[in-house]
Amino acid sequence: MPRVGILALIQESNTFLPGTTTLGHFQQDLFLVGDEVRTQFANAHHEIRGFFDGLARAGIEAVPLFAARALPFGTIEPEAFDVLLKTMIEQLNSAGQLDGLLVAPHGATVSRLFPDADGAWLSKIRSVVGPTMPMIGTLDPHGNLSAAMVAATDALVSYRTNPHIDQENRGVEAAELMIRTLKGEIRPVQVACYPPMAINIERQCTSESPCKELAERFDEVRGREGVLASSLMFGFPYADVAEMGSSSLVVTDGNLELAQQLANELGHEMWNLRQGLAGTFLSVEDAVAQAANLPGPVCLLDMGDNVGGGSPGDGTWLAHELYRTGIGPAFVCIDDAATVQAAEAIGVGNTRTLSIGGRTDELHGPPFEAEFSVLQLEEGRYTESEVRHGGFTEFDQGRTAILSTRNGLTVMVTSKRSLPFSLKQLTTFGLDPKKFQIIVAKGVNAPLAAYRSVCPSILRVNTRGVTVADMTQLPYRNRRQPMFPFEETTIWSA
Numbered sequence: 001m002p003r004v005g006i007l008a009l010i011q012e013s014n015t016f017l018p019g020t021t022t023l024g025h026f027q028q029d030l031f032l033v034g035d036e037v038r039t040q041f042a043n044a045h046h047e048i049r050g051f052f053d054g055l056a057r058a059g060i061e062a063v064p065l066f067a068a069r070a071l072p073f074g075t076i077e078p079e080a081f082d083v084l085l086k087t088m089i090e091q092l093n094s095a096g097q098l099d100g101l102l103v104a105p106h107g108a109t110v111s112r113l114f115p116d117a118d119g120a121w122l123s124k125i126r127s128v129v130g131p132t133m134p135m136i137g138t139l140d141p142h143g144n145l146s147a148a149m150v151a152a153t154d155a156l157v158s159y160r161t162n163p164h165i166d167q168e169n170r171g172v173e174a175a176e177l178m179i180r181t182l183k184g185e186i187r188p189v190q191v192a193c194y195p196p197m198a199i200n201i202e203r204q205c206t207s208e209s210p211c212k213e214l215a216e217r218f219d220e221v222r223g224r225e226g227v228l229a230s231s232l233m234f235g236f237p238y239a240d241v242a243e244m245g246s247s248s249l250v251v252t253d254g255n256l257e258l259a260q261q262l263a264n265e266l267g268h269e270m271w272n273l274r275q276g277l278a279g280t281f282l283s284v285e286d287a288v289a290q291a292a293n294l295p296g297p298v299c300l301l302d303m304g305d306n307v308g309g310g311s312p313g314d315g316t317w318l319a320h321e322l323y324r325t326g327i328g329p330a331f332v333c334i335d336d337a338a339t340v341q342a343a344e345a346i347g348v349g350n351t352r353t354l355s356i357g358g359r360t361d362e363l364h365g366p367p368f369e370a371e372f373s374v375l376q377l378e379e380g381r382y383t384e385s386e387v388r389h390g391g392f393t394e395f396d397q398g399r400t401a402i403l404s405t406r407n408g409l410t411v412m413v414t415s416k417r418s419l420p421f422s423l424k425q426l427t428t429f430g431l432d433p434k435k436f437q438i439i440v441a442k443g444v445n446a447p448l449a450a451y452r453s454v455c456p457s458i459l460r461v462n463t464r465g466v467t468v469a470d471m472t473q474l475p476y477r478n479r480r481q482p483m484f485p486f487e488e489t490t491i492w493s494a
Contacts (some may be wrong), residue, residue, distance in 0.1 A: 014310025050171020084458025107143015
């Protein structure tokens with residue numbers, strides 16, 4: 001029976017954050033070896049589960065080696081990346097004879113010494129297993145695809161949806177490519193194209209124009225004879241690295257010339273749509289004013305404090321405006337462990353003046369101070385059974401305080417940064433989303449998989465922060481130049 005190893009290292013690294021990602025961040029989320037990987041992902045809507053399921057259907061032995069994940073945050077510290085890589089190699093060397101590797105890099109991982117961290121670890125694995133072992137894997141389309149990633153692997157396939165609700169299917173797809181490769185049915189080769197552009201995160205929802213039409217174009221190419229996969233890579237603008245930007249990737253059955261031709265065609269499709277993919281930006285004041293007159297609940301997406309992009313989660317710009325205007329009832333979640341402790345001291349049912357959020361820096365807004373009643377104090381764990389962005393099923397936002405102001409603003413204060421990927425964040429604690437006129441979610445597209453079911457109106461808000469949607473506000477030093485939209489007169493042909 002063929003044996004296929006499984007490796008994963010997943011993190012989005014926001015280089016504009018002053019904080020760094022440590023080994024502890026991985027250990028708090030996922031740091032798994034051997035069969036721990038199989039157990040953890042047995043019921044997850046994730047590509048790693050797809051790896052296992054796809055191999056099992058073909059009677060191929062899956063050999064779980066290593067999987068690590070940390071919530072999006074700052075650049076990975078060198079010591080932490082060293083441990084991750086060493087553990088990966090140790091597990092690989094102790095696995096015995098393998099016939100192939102299924103890998104799950106993110107594509108936007110950055111370490112201080114290895115800006116292209118995904119390319120670095122994939123290249124290291126390739127040097128260990130040699131040039132002939134099939135290495136096939138998945139990518140998050142929010143990765144900054146590098147030449148090293150492409151060279152180190154035989155085939156990579158990115159998720160096709162944003163919000164990412166097809167991860168498990170892409171894992172199965174990668175496993176099926178591996179199976180066909182091991183049987184000698186196909187010989188995957190891949191080529192990327194790198195138009196000098198960055199698709200704005202505000203325009204990356206695959207069910208909304210013009211991204212919808214672009215994604216459909218990739219689907220059409222995927223169906224052509226000889227094509228095994230085609231992937232639209234949005235890029236990750238919050239990693240200031242040379243690879244930052246959008247790209248196309250095409251995998252064919254042994255035909256490099258066809259792969260290059262189609263990757264270039266898709267690159268030109270992206271380039272021709274660049275103006276429509278540049279984003280539109282709605283201010284905090286205008287967003288709240290519009291939300292007051294739209295059918296509720298209205299979901300306000302706090303793009304500058306996008307936790308899924310590494311932001312601190314303690315931004316206050318929208319909370320200030322909601323409180324100032326009194327428009328509501330409204331809900332916002334803010335990460336602030338110190339305020340949770342203060343609420344504990346006050347006790348449920350009591351009212352005091354509290355200062356919430358704004359602790360990271362001035363960029364995300366000043367602390368929000370008001371008189372609050374303490375409604376609840378809870379342990380912030382909940383489970384999501386539906387398919388949601390990122391394949392997450394288990395959530396833990398730490399000790400949680402639910403507070404309210406006299407003018408209808410409910411603030412959920414967490415002890416740990418919380419991803420707004422599930423309505424269970426509200427319903428677990430007795431909060432009915434439909435009773436709010438406005439719900440703030442600290443994300444851009446990821447929350448939509450959950451919030452669309454209850455929010456008939458959704459507005460993306462150009463708040464300030466380390467994940468600000470307007471990329472031209474970010475202090476890049478290492479990106480490619482020229483690049484659209486930074487240099488609007490950029491000229492390019494594949």
